[in-house]
Structures are given as structure tokens and as C-alpha cells.
Amino acid sequence: MYSQGLINSDTQIEESQEFLDAFQARIDAEEKIEPNDVMPQAYKKMLVRQIAQHAHSEIVGMLPEGNWVTRAPSLRRKAALLAKVQDEGGHGLYLYSAAETLGVSREELTEQLVTGKAKFSSIFNYPTLSWADIGAIGWLVDGAAIMNQIPLCRCSYGPYARAMIRVCKEESFHQRQGYELMMSLAQGTEKQKQMAQDALNRWWWPSVMMFGPHDAESTHSDQSMRWKIKRFTNDDLRQKFINATVPQATFIDLKIPDKDLRWNDDKEGYDHGPIDWAEFWNVVKGNGPMARDRITARKKAWDEGEWVRDAAHAYAEKRRAEKIAAE
Amino acid sequence: MTKTTPLWEVFIRPRNGLSHKHVGSLHASDKTMAINAARDVYTRRNEGTSIWVVPSISITASDPDKADENFEPSEDKIYRHPTFYDIPEDIGHM
Numbered sequence A: 001m002y003s004q005g006l007i008n009s010d011t012q013i014e015e016s017q018e019f020l021d022a023f024q025a026r027i028d029a030e031e032k033i034e035p036n037d038v039m040p041q042a043y044k045k046m047l048v049r050q051i052a053q054h055a056h057s058e059i060v061g062m063l064p065e066g067n068w069v070t071r072a073p074s075l076r077r078k079a080a081l082l083a084k085v086q087d088e089g090g091h092g093l094y095l096y097s098a099a100e101t102l103g104v105s106r107e108e109l110t111e112q113l114v115t116g117k118a119k120f121s122s123i124f125n126y127p128t129l130s131w132a133d134i135g136a137i138g139w140l141v142d143g144a145a146i147m148n149q150i151p152l153c154r155c156s157y158g159p160y161a162r163a164m165i166r167v168c169k170e171e172s173f174h175q176r177q178g179y180e181l182m183m184s185l186a187q188g189t190e191k192q193k194q195m196a197q198d199a200l201n202r203w204w205w206p207s208v209m210m211f212g213p214h215d216a217e218s219t220h221s222d223q224s225m226r227w228k229i230k231r232f233t234n235d236d237l238r239q240k241f242i243n244a245t246v247p248q249a250t251f252i253d254l255k256i257p258d259k260d261l262r263w264n265d266d267k268e269g270y271d272h273g274p275i276d277w278a279e280f281w282n283v284v285k286g287n288g289p290m291a292r293d294r295i296t297a298r299k300k301a302w303d304e305g306e307w308v309r310d311a312a313h314a315y316a317e318k319r320r321a322e323k324i325a326a327e
Numbered sequence B: 001m002t003k004t005t006p007l008w009e010v011f012i013r014p015r016n017g018l019s020h021k022h023v024g025s026l027h028a029s030d031k032t033m034a035i036n037a038a039r040d041v042y043t044r045r046n047e048g049t050s051i052w053v054v055p056s057i058s059i060t061a062s063d064p065d066k067a068d069e070n071f072e073p074s075e076d077k078i079y080r081h082p083t084f085y086d087i088p089e090d091i092g093h094m
């Protein structure tokens, strides 16, 4: 028996077919891969990319909602929103930590975000124009995120899977508070109902796009499924989301803004109208209405926090020096 | 004066896919001996698939006397739980 460090990221191994097959056999046997296991470089790269994007999305996702904390119409709603935004910050932390087990540093990841190099979910590039948007985000955006995250709890990479279990557990109130908020607006005055409908109109398609391009156009999808990072395709997840959400809209008498939406008995699911992929790619490329604001806000927070980080380091250093002097 | 042997905390992953869980501690002169001893003491009956050892001195713990002030504040924040929100039965699971 021997001991070794936890993160084995620099071990270079020759990736022979035999090695790749053995790795695939572990995956096929539903074994979890852990940080100090040998793994193909491409597997590691795919994970770092996905987990980092996921982490950035949690962090940037605090901005559109944080924007409404001080304007929440009641203490109940304010407490709920504050608790939700706080959770998202924690989700970012769990995910960054999972990425760090693969040998990337937090500093690198932060740098990528504040310089605008990192990608994050296209949904957070849309503005939150009214209070009803907070309901729509909880109901639709968190609803879509949950669809995506539940299968990730069974992802082949141990630290990612375990982080997702924690996230999913915390996530469960996010969608409920959003739907409850939407329901109270939809059952309120005519004006409130209109607000709710307007929010649904603006957030529906961006939420449907959150699942990413159609399977035929999704570049990394096959390999990701083989390595069991992903368990369902983008279109499968999108379909599940639509099937679950349409009756929820009907129940509160709101209309999904898709004239082609109809139940299809054969596939036991809803058919939906065409998705505006030009808009999706435009947003992904960083041209969304709020793209620049989101990055600017993150950079401002990071820059303005520098003195706090410096002061903490200086204080720790001083305490260390005092302790040595006392010994 | 006799030299004391350092104390180590032992964490075991009980099954593939689960996180390591604290199982106990032991004395050993260095990390390799600590791992060996942990294997001999804590995994004799198939208890695990992986071992971590951490010098006990490296662990910082919260103050047990402050448990109330540390953890009581989360008790009244019932809005952090899904059941706080009223979702009609007809909607089913959400």
C-alpha cells in the first residue's frame, strides 16, 4: 500500500486503446471516477469545461434576481428571494470546488469569468423587467435547471455527482416559490395577471433554449453520453420540461406563447413550434441584451473586493507572526 | 522526554461513488504509516474502497459551547424549505 496526493492531475499517461477501453469499462459498470483516478485527458477537459460553465451560471444567475431583492413587495417574498439568491451563491461554490478537484485553480476560473472569456447559461443575459419576472425565473428557469441537474446526480465523475445531489436538494424550493408567486399574480387583479402573462411571454423561449441546440447540432453530446457525464440528450430534457410545464401554465390560466404547441398522442408529449436558434447563438456569443452588464457587475464585485482579500491575508500573516513570536 | 507520535483522523469511502466519512483516529509517525495503519484497523471487514488520513492538528473545529448561537439561527428560516410554499395538489410533484 502506498499513499498519494488527492489530485493527480499532472500524471501523464499514454492513452493507448487498451487504457481507453479499460476506462470505458469502468464507466459502463457505473463506477464513479474520483480525482486521483487515472482518466483520459479529453474526459477531464470535457468535465472542466462543463463544471466551470455550470459554476459561472450559478454565480451570474444571482444578478438578475438580486436586482429585485430590495423591491420585493412583502417581507415573505423578500425572505424567499434572499434565501434563493444565497443558495445560488453556494451552488457556485460547490461547483467551483468540483472543478478544482480536476486541477484548475479558482483564480483561473474567476479570471475567465471577469475577462468575459468564460461561457455561462444564455438565460442570464436577459433582463428582469418586472416583479413577475422573479416568479417566471423560479418557475421556468429553475424548473429547467432542475430537469438538467437531476440526471447529473448520477454523472460518472464523483465530485460533480455529489455536488449535484446537494444542489438538487436545495433547489427544490426555488421552483415552488416562483410558481407560488406566479400563481398569486395570475389570480390577482387584471393588471397583475397581465404582468404574469408578459413575464411568461418573455421567459418561455429563452427557457426552452436553455437545454441547448438540437441533438443533431450538439457537438460534444455523443462522447458526453458515452462517458455518462450526460444521461439524456438536450432534446429529451427539453421535451420533459415542456411536458411538465404546460399543465402548470394551464392550471393558473396563463398561455404559453407558442401557437404550434399541441399534445401529440403518439409520442405522449407536446409538439412545439420552431426555436429561434439565431437568437440563441447570438446570445451565446455574448450579444444578449444584458451580456455586458453581467460581466461588468462581476468584475466590479471582484475588483472592489480586492482590498478585503488583501486585508484578510495581511491579518492572517500578522496572526502567524504573533504566534511565532509568542512561542 | 519521549517523543509523541502524531494523531491522524481517518476518513473512509464506504462504497464507490459516496464521499469519505470520518471513522476514527490513530497514531502514526508519518502519512504512509498512517494509511497502512488505517487500512489494518478500519477496513478489516470490507468497510471501504478508499482511505484519507489528515493530521488531527490540521483540523479546525467549531466551538461546541457555541453550538446554539451557530446553528439556532437557521431553525426559524422555514422559507428555505419547499413545504413553506403553497402549491395546489393538482399540480403534482414540484
Ligand SMILES: [Fe+2]
Binding pocket: A058, A087, A088, A091, A167, A171
Ligand atoms: Fe442553483
Ligand SMILES: [Fe+2]
Binding pocket: A088, A142, A145, A171, A174
Ligand atoms: Fe436555483
